Amino acid sequence: MxxxxxxxxxxxxxxxxxxxxxxxxxxxxxxxxxxxxxxxxxxxxxxxxxxxxxxxxxxxxxxxxxxxxxxxxxxxxxxxxxxxxxxxxxxxxxxxxxxxxxxxxxxxxxxxxxxxxxxxxxxxxxxxxxxxxxxLQRLPHFEQLVYPQWIHQLQQGNPVTAAPAGNWKVIEAAWGAPKFYLLNHIPGAGYIDTNEVESEPLWNKVSDDKLKAMLAKHGIRHDTTVILYGRDVYAAARVAQIMLYAGVKDVRILDGGWKAWSDAGLPVERGMPAEVKPAADFGAPIPGQPQLMVDMEQARGMLHRKDASLVSIRSWPEFIGETSGYSYIKPKGEIAGARWGHGGSDATHMEDFHNPDGTMRSADDIASMWKSWNILPEQHVAFYCGTGWRASETFMYARAMGWKNVAVYDGGWYEWSSHPQNPVSTGERGPESSL
Known part of the structure; x- marks a missing residue:
């Protein structure tokens, strides 16, 4: 030894x-x-x-x-x-x-x-x-990001915090036919195909008349509380943001999406959605909140301002022009003067905004991330991505965080890049590029 x-x-x-x-x-x-x-x-x-x-x-x-x-x-x-x-x-x-x-x-x-x-x-x-x-500190509007047990208790008829004021619906949102929905979904949930709220060629939101018809078809009035979830959170957020624009007063999303419900081990259903009785009338003018969407000219007017931020919610490789992020979007680059609001590893991920379980990252973390690019709560802030999904998710988070003047630039990079006269940036750059 x-x-x-x-x-x-x-x-x-x-x-x-x-x-x-x-x-x-x-x-x-x-x-x-x-x-x-x-x-x-x-x-x-x-x-x-x-x-x-x-x-x-x-x-x-x-x-x-x-x-x-x-x-x-x-x-x-x-x-x-x-x-x-x-x-x-x-x-x-x-x-x-x-x-x-x-x-x-x-x-x-x-x-x-x-x-x-x-x-x-x-x-x-x-x-x-x-x-x-x-x-104690809290999200100013934590109730807009619901959690699985809250939905379950609501469905069971039990008293819950921040209960809907009137009629309510749980709806799954996804692109295309309800293939995953058919296998398993939250009991009693309806289904909305995102093609009902956006359309080609640029995947912008549909006309107000089509929105009105879509809401009526799903039995939704301005005073219906709509609780949306998706296999991808940003699919639900896309529908939620457009419903808020239309004038639905109380729209919430399931934080963490379908995965959160599945991980909680709560009951599921199989099969087609139940038949819905159409709403006779929306009960209010559409759009009820037009300021929640900005068009291309409004987006251009937000560039290089201290009191406003046009915010790119795209991956860094998209922001610096290494990739467009999409097979159907050919131009690479970014809106010149836009501020980088972070995103994820590519056009289909949002890791920068998620906890390990897919729920929203803490408000302090998100606000700090944005502040480093001069994106501030007192500004007029419009988020965009390629076609609106990722931007809508961050819109819903900013809204829950209490940011007062937030919107989505619906056209995003797809629309901007289709107009050759629009200024475009490529290459590595920092926050000073947007000042």
Whole structure:
């Protein structure tokens, strides 16, 4: 057996003593004020719905602790150790940062174990979490992003927070025939083909007359609460944004889409949608909110302004002109002077806006991402992408975040690039290019 020198043994002893001392210095629990004195970080281990503002019970508190980060225990199986490290780095956490968790006992322990495995050993529990309602923060319109159990309780006739004021419908939205819907869908859900709300050649929204007919066909009036979901969140968001433009007052989307319902293990149905009784009248003029859409001339007028942002929700390769992003859009490039609002890895992904489970990333993260490109809540902001789907998803998030003056440039890159006189940019560039 190899002998250990006295010097090595002493060094090992000192190292262990130092680690023991650090562990001893870190209390099992901390109050928010104690954590703030140490410039530490609070982490909410609950599902994002509760972090965003949904109460966990009808009489429960609403929101999250000030400046809390959300690291839901439900995401951990989908996150590698490297992804945990990336998440921590994105939020400026180091192994020396004091962390305090709150949520449930099981969720706290699960997150604590993963953080410690990643080298974050200064982890306590927040002892006064959710006990001072006045200090809690929430999405201004969290109710616009519903979660699976809320829909289920509503369908069961049970009382729910932010209940619809009148009649309501759950509808799945997707492109084309309802092939996946036929296999399984939320019980009682209707089905809307996105071809009913947008059309070629540019995949812009259909005329107001066609919108009126489509809404009547699905039994939707201006005062019907419509809860939309999709296999892809942005399909539901596209329909939602157009319905809001038309004048439906209360339109919500299922945060995380079909995957969220499936992951929750809630009941499903098979087969064709039930026959719907058409609405005799929409009950209000269409469009009810024309300001939610901007056309090409309005989009051009928003460029290079401090009080407005025309925002590209496209992947970086699309933004710098490496690819158009679409097989049917040939020109590559970007609207000259547009600000990059992030997107995802390509034209069919939105990772920059999603938690690991596909739900909306925290509002603080999104606002910070946008601020770096001079996209601010007090501006007039219009989002666009290739043809409107990704832009509509970010519109719905900005709306839930309480941004007051947001719209979608419906034509997007497809329409803009079809007019050769429109200014186009390509190549690497930063936020200063839009000033």
């Amino acid at each position: 190899k002998r250990v020198s006295q010097l090595t043994a002493l060094a090992l002893f000192c190292s262990l003593a130092s680690l023991s001392s650090l562990a001893a210095e870190m209390p099992d629990t901390m109050t928010l004020s104690q954590l703030q004195e140490q410039h530490g970080a609070v982490i909410d281990t609950r599902a994002s719905a509760f972090y965003n503002g949904w109460p966990q019970s009808l009489s429960g508190t609403s929101g999250h602790e000030p400046a809390a980060l959300n690291l839901s225990a439900s995401w951990l199986d989908a996150m590698s150790d490297e992804q945990i490290a990336i998440w921590a780095k994105q939020h400026h956490l180091t192994p020396a940062t004091s962390l305090a968790l709150y949520g449930g006992d099981k969720t706290n322990q699960a997150v604590k174990a993963r953080l410690e495995k990643a080298g974050y050993t200064h982890v306590s529990l927040l002892s006064d979490a959710l006990q001072t309602p006045a200090r």
